Amino acid sequence: MNKTIRELLAKFGKLPVSIDQVADDADLYAAGLTSFASVQLMLGIEEAFDIEFPDNLLNRKSFASISAIEKTVDIIKDNRKVA
Amino acid sequence: MNFPVKITEQSLIVRTARVGEIAAKYADAVDAEGRFPSEAVDAMKAERLLGIQVPRHLGGEGASTTEVAELCSLLGQACAASAMIFAMHHIKLSSLVEHGTESEWHAGFMRRVAAEQLLIASATTEGGIGGNLRNSICAIEVSGDSCRLEKDATVISYGSHADAILVTSRSHPDATPSDQVLTAFLKDQYTLERTHIWNTLGMRGTCSDGFLFKGQAPAVQILPKPFAEIAAQSMLASSHLLWSGVWYGIAVDAVSRAQAFVRAAARKSPGVAPPGALRLAEVSNLLQMVKSNVVAGLKAYEGAKADPDRLSSMGFAVAMNNVKIASSETILEIVNHAMLICGIVGYKNGTPFSLGRHLRDAHSAQLMISNDRILGNTSSMLLVHKQDTSLLG
Numbered sequence: 001m002n003k004t005i006r007e008l009l010a011k012f013g014k015l016p017v018s019i020d021q022v023a024d025d026a027d028l029y030a031a032g033l034t035s036f037a038s039v040q041l042m043l044g045i046e047e048a049f050d051i052e053f054p055d056n057l058l059n060r061k062s063f064a065s066i067s068a069i070e071k072t073v074d075i076i077k078d079n080r081k082v083a
Numbered sequence: 084m085n086f087p088v089k090i091t092e093q094s095l096i097v098r099t100a101r102v103g104e105i106a107a108k109y110a111d112a113v114d115a116e117g118r119f120p121s122e123a124v125d126a127m128k129a130e131r132l133l134g135i136q137v138p139r140h141l142g143g144e145g146a147s148t149t150e151v152a153e154l155c156s157l158l159g160q161a162c163a164a165s166a167m168i169f170a171m172h173h174i175k176l177s178s179l180v181e182h183g184t185e186s187e188w189h190a191g192f193m194r195r196v197a198a199e200q201l202l203i204a205s206a207t208t209e210g211g212i213g214g215n216l217r218n219s220i221c222a223i224e225v226s227g228d229s230c231r232l233e234k235d236a237t238v239i240s241y242g243s244h245a246d247a248i249l250v251t252s253r254s255h256p257d258a259t260p261s262d263q264v265l266t267a268f269l270k271d272q273y274t275l276e277r278t279h280i281w282n283t284l285g286m287r288g289t290c291s292d293g294f295l296f297k298g299q300a301p302a303v304q305i306l307p308k309p310f311a312e313i314a315a316q317s318m319l320a321s322s323h324l325l326w327s328g329v330w331y332g333i334a335v336d337a338v339s340r341a342q343a344f345v346r347a348a349a350r351k352s353p354g355v356a357p358p359g360a361l362r363l364a365e366v367s368n369l370l371q372m373v374k375s376n377v378v379a380g381l382k383a384y385e386g387a388k389a390d391p392d393r394l395s396s397m398g399f400a401v402a403m404n405n406v407k408i409a410s411s412e413t414i415l416e417i418v419n420h421a422m423l424i425c426g427i428v429g430y431k432n433g434t435p436f437s438l439g440r441h442l443r444d445a446h447s448a449q450l451m452i453s454n455d456r457i458l459g460n461t462s463s464m465l466l467v468h469k470q471d472t473s474l475l476g
Contacts, residue, residue: 016259029311032259035217035460042467058468059396060315 134197159332164288285443411448
C-alpha cells in the first residue's frame with residue numbers, strides 16, 4: 001500500500017520535492033501539499049483501493065503524512081469488513 | 084492611551100448600542116472622506132469592547148463568536164466600516180484565543196489587549212500571491228532569540244491605526260509557500276511604508292492601504308502552531324461568520340429605511356397600500372433567509388469548536404463557505420430591493436432614506452476573499468465530500 005500511495009502522491013501531490021525524499025511520517029502540508037492537490041490525491045486513492053472516504057475522515061489529519069493516509073485507508077477497509 | 088475603566092456588568096448589547104450611536108453619527112463623513120472612524124473606535128475602546136473575547140483568567144470577558152457576531156451586526160447597522168474593523172480585530176483575536184493561550188508570550192499579549200484595548204490588524208495578502216492567503220512569498224528569519232520579517236503587504240486594513248499586526252509568512256527561508264506561520268508584532272517593533280492608498284467604492288473607512296512592512300521582534304512572538312491549522316480551525320469560520328454578521332447589519336439598516344419609507348407613505352394616504360409595500364414583504368423574506376443562514380453557521384461553529392478534527396473537516400469548510408457565499412450575494416439583492424422601495428430619495432445622498440453608502444459597502448462582500456475563489460475551493464471539495472442531507476444535523 002505504501003508504494004501505491006507514494007505513486008499517487010507523485011502523480012497528484014505536485015510536491016516541490018521528489019517523493020523519495022519524503023519520509024513516511026513527514027508533514028505533507030509542510031512539504032507543499034495544497035488542498036486542491038489533496039482532493040485529487042483522495043480521488044486517486046478511492047479509485048486505487050476501491051474505497052470511499054466517509055465524511056468523518058475527510059479532514060487534514062487523515063492526510064497529514066503517508067503513514068496517516070495508510071492508517072486512514074486501513075480504517076476504511078476494516079469498517080467495510082465489519083459491515 | 085489609557086481609557087477609563089467602565090463597569091462591564093452592563094450587557095455587551097447596551098455597550099455596543101452606545102458605540103453604534105456614535106458610529107452612525109460619523110458614518111457618512113467617514114465614507115465621504117475615506118477616513119478612519121476614530122470616534123467609533125475610541126468608543127469601542129471606552130466601552131472596553133476590544134478585549135471581550137479574551138478569556139476571563141486573562142482579564143477579558145470570554146465572549147463567544149456568536150456574541151461577537153451579534154455585536155458586528157449591531158455596528159453594521161450604524162457604520163459598516165467601523166463594524167468591519169471591529170470584526171477584523173476580533174477575527175485576529177480569535178486566532179490568539181484559540182491557538183495562543185498555551186504560549187506564555189501570547190497569553191501575556193492577550194492580557195494587554197484586554198487591559199489596554201489594543202487594536203489588532205493583520206497582514207496576510209502580499210504582492211505576487213494572487214490573493215491566496217494560504218500562500219506566502221516572504222519568509223521569517225530567526226536568528227538566536229529574535230526574528231525578522233519584511234513583507235510587501237498589498238493590504239493592511241487600518242494598518243497605520245493598529246497597535247499590533249499579525250503577519251503571515253513562510254516558516255523559514257527554505258519553506259514551501261504553504262508552510263506558513265503567524266507572528267505578532269507590536270507597534271514599536273515594525274515600520275510601515277505606505278505603497279498603496281485605499282480609494283474604493285465602499286468600505287472606505289477601513290483604510291486598507293498597502294504597506295511595505297519591516298519588523299523585528301523576539302522569536303517567541305511567532306505563534307507555535309502552523310498557520311495552516313489556525314486558518315482551517317479558527318480563521319476560516321470566524322471570518323466568514325463575523326463578516327456575515329456585518330453584512331447582515333448593512334442589510335438590516337437598508338430594510339429599516341425602506342420600511343420607514345413605506346410607513347411614512349402609508350400614513351400620508353391611509354387606506355391606499357403604498358406601491359412599495361409588497362416589495363417590503365419580499366425583502367423581509369430575503370433578510371430572514373440571510374439571518375437564518377448566519378445563525379445556522381454560528382451554531383455549527385460553536386458545536387464543532389471542541390473538536391479540531393471536525394473544524395478541519397471538509398464538511399465544515401463547505402458549510403462555512405456556503406454561509407459566506409449566500410450572505411454576500413443576498414445582501415446586494417436586499418439593498419437593491421430597498422432602493423426600489425425608497426425610490427429616488429433612496430438613490431439620493433443626504434436623505435433619511437439614502438442607500439448609496441449601503442450599496443457601495445455591500446459590494447465589498449463578494450470580493451473579500453473572492454466568491455469565485457471560494458466556489459472553486461468548494462467545488463473541488465465536493466469531488467470527495469458527500470453533501471450533508473439531514474435537516475437538523
